[in-house]
Amino acid sequence: MHADPTPSWIRYFSSNTRMSFSRLLDNPEILKTAQTEIDNQVGQDRLIDESDMAQLPYIRCIINETLRMHPAAPLLVPHLSSEECKVAGYRVPYGTILLVNAWGIHHHSKVWEDPEKFNPDRFIGFDSVKEGCKFIPFGSGRTGCPGENLAIHVIGLALGSLLQCFEWDKPNSEIIDMSEGTGFTISPKVQPLLAKCFLQPHMVKLLSEI
Ligand code: HEM
Numbered sequence: 001m002h003a004d005p006t007p008s009w010i011r012y013f014s015s016n017t018r019m020s021f022s023r024l025l026d027n028p029e030i031l032k033t034a035q036t037e038i039d040n041q042v043g044q045d046r047l048i049d050e051s052d053m054a055q056l057p058y059i060r061c062i063i064n065e066t067l068r069m070h071p072a073a074p075l076l077v078p079h080l081s082s083e084e085c086k087v088a089g090y091r092v093p094y095g096t097i098l099l100v101n102a103w104g105i106h107h108h109s110k111v112w113e114d115p116e117k118f119n120p121d122r123f124i125g126f127d128s129v130k131e132g133c134k135f136i137p138f139g140s141g142r143t144g145c146p147g148e149n150l151a152i153h154v155i156g157l158a159l160g161s162l163l164q165c166f167e168w169d170k171p172n173s174e175i176i177d178m179s180e181g182t183g184f185t186i187s188p189k190v191q192p193l194l195a196k197c198f199l200q201p202h203m204v205k206l207l208s209e210i
Pocket of ligand 1: 144
C-alpha cells in the first residue's frame with residue numbers, strides 16, 4: 001500500500017454516518033477540527049478503536065448535531081396510552097396513539113438558535129438532563145432506545161476511522177444535497193454520497209500491516 005496523490009472515489013450509502021459525512025464535507029473547518037482531535041487523542045501509531053470514544057468529545061458533538069438535524073426516527077415510535085392521563089395540561093384519553101415530532105422539536109427556532117445551521121459546538125458541555133426534552137433522537141425515559149450507547153459507538157468508530165485514515169474532498173464545489181427521503185425512518189434522498197479520498201501518508205505503514 002502506498003500514499004498515492006491520485007484520489008480514490010468513495011460511493012457511500014450508510015445512512016447516519018453518511019449524513020454526518022456530508023455535513024463535514026460541506027464544513028471543512030469542522031472536519032479538520034475532528035481530525036485534529038483524533039490526532040491528539042489517538043495519535044498516528046495505531047488505529048482508532050471503540051475505547052477511544054470517551055476521549056473524543058468533539059466527534060460526539062458532530063454525531064449529536066447530525067442526529068439533531070436528521071433524527072433517524074423523526075416521529076420516534078408510536079406510543080399508546082394504557083390509561084387516561086394529562087400531558088402538559090392536555091387530557092389524553094385511554095387508548096390514544098401519541099406521536100412525538102422529534103424532527104419538529106430539533107428544528108424549532110424557539111428551542112434551538114439558528115436551527116438550520118450545522119454547528120456541533122452547540123453540544124459542547126450539553127447536559128441532556130438539564131436541557132429536558134429538546135434533543136431526543138433516541139426518545140427519552142423508560143421507552144427510550146436501549147441501543148443508544150451501541151449506536152453512538154458504532155457511528156463514532158466508523159466516522160473516526162474514515163477521518164483518521166484519509167483526507168477528504170468533495171467532487172465539486174456544489175453544496176451537497178441533504179434532502180431527506182420520506183418514510184418511518186430518515187434516509188438521504190440522493191444516494192449514494194460521492195467523495196474523493198486520499199490516504200494519509202502516515203497511515204500507509206499501519207494499514208499495510210493489517
Ligand atoms: C442511530 C441509531 C438509532 C437511533 C436513532 C434509534 C432511535 C430509536 C428511537 C427513537 C426509539 C423509540 C423511542 C421512543 O419512542 O421512546 C428506539 C427504540 C428502540 N431501539 Fe433504537 N435507535 C438506534 C439504534 C438502535 C440499536 C443499535 C439497537 C439495538 C442494538 C436499538 C434497539 C431499539 C429497541 C429494542 C427499541 C424499542 C424499545 C422499547 O420499545 O422498549 N436501536 N430507537
